[in-house]
Amino acid sequence: NAGVTQTPKFQVLKTGQSMTLQCAQDMNHEYMSWYRQDPGMGLRLIHYSVGAGITDQGEVPNGYNVSRSTTEDFPLRLLSAAPSQTSVYFCASSYSEGRTIYFGEGSWLTVV
Amino acid sequence: AQKITQTQPGMFVQEKEAVTLDCTYDTSDQSYGLFWYKQPSSGEMIFLIYQGSYDEQNATEGRYSLNFQKARKSANLVISASQLGDSAMYFCAMREGLSGGGADGLTFGKGTHLIIQP
Numbered sequence: 001n002a003g004v005t006q007t008p009k010f011q012v013l014k015t016g017q018s019m020t021l022q023c024a025q026d027m028n029h030e031y032m033s034w035y036r037q038d039p040g041m042g043l044r045l046i047h048y049s050v051g052a053g054i055t056d057q058g059e060v061p062n063g064y065n066v067s068r069s070t071t072e073d074f075p076l077r078l079l080s081a082a083p084s085q086t087s088v089y090f091c092a093s094s095y096s097e098g099r100t101i102y103f104g105e106g107s108w109l110t111v112v
Numbered sequence: 113a114q115k116i117t118q119t120q121p122g123m124f125v126q127e128k129e130a131v132t133l134d135c136t137y138d139t140s141d142q143s144y145g146l147f148w149y150k151q152p153s154s155g156e157m158i159f160l161i162y163q164g165s166y167d168e169q170n171a172t173e174g175r176y177s178l179n180f181q182k183a184r185k186s187a188n189l190v191i192s193a194s195q196l197g198d199s200a201m202y203f204c205a206m207r208e209g210l211s212g213g214g215a216d217g218l219t220f221g222k223g224t225h226l227i228i229q230p
């Protein structure tokens with residue numbers, strides 16, 4: 001049972017490049033979400049999904065794109081990376097009204 | 113206004129003492145959940161404890177308990193008998209929108225950096 005798996009763990013991008021952060025869960029959770037964590041701050045919600053085919057924006061969605069074609073996977077796309085997107089990214093999953101929200105180990109992204 | 117407020121940026125505590133980490137929240141929802149997470153220096157987010165707004169008793173998980181005072185909108189984390197391994201960042205978070213069945217994401221506080229001293 002792998003839980004929530006994020007890849008890659010570390011990535012350096014040049015400004016303007018695009019990339020996809022992968023997130024997969026094997027717990028059959030309906031709910032998945034992406035957060036970013038900047039120094040000295042808590043996590044902030046980027047996008048979330050309550051099921052396959054359904055996504056919605058969180059607090060800081062600009063510059064990011066998501067889709068949910070399967071229950072298991074919820075990739076986060078950076079279309080044109082900017083230095084302001086340098087951050088640690090966390091994927092999370094749970095049942096829709098779950099009392100436990102599971103997080104992946106995080107992806108450290110640097111945009112130069 | 114901040115939805116989650118953690119007023120203690122940092123705390124130093126002697127090993128084996130009890131610790132209370134403060135968290136106040138702001139919501140107009142009737143159905144919501146409150147979470148505490150631990151983030152060690154390695155960076156992962158470790159779930160500690162959950163309290164639902166309709167739960168009649170305060171949540172407990174081993175050495176962790178949640179002092180839930182609904183009228184005061186307070187959800188403080190209590191760690192009994194602190195250990196050196198408890199040194200970490202601790203985040204309080206809230207999930208709203210539960211009554212609608214399509215829960216929103218978590219809103220986090222800025223965290224408390226807890227250091228346990230021997």
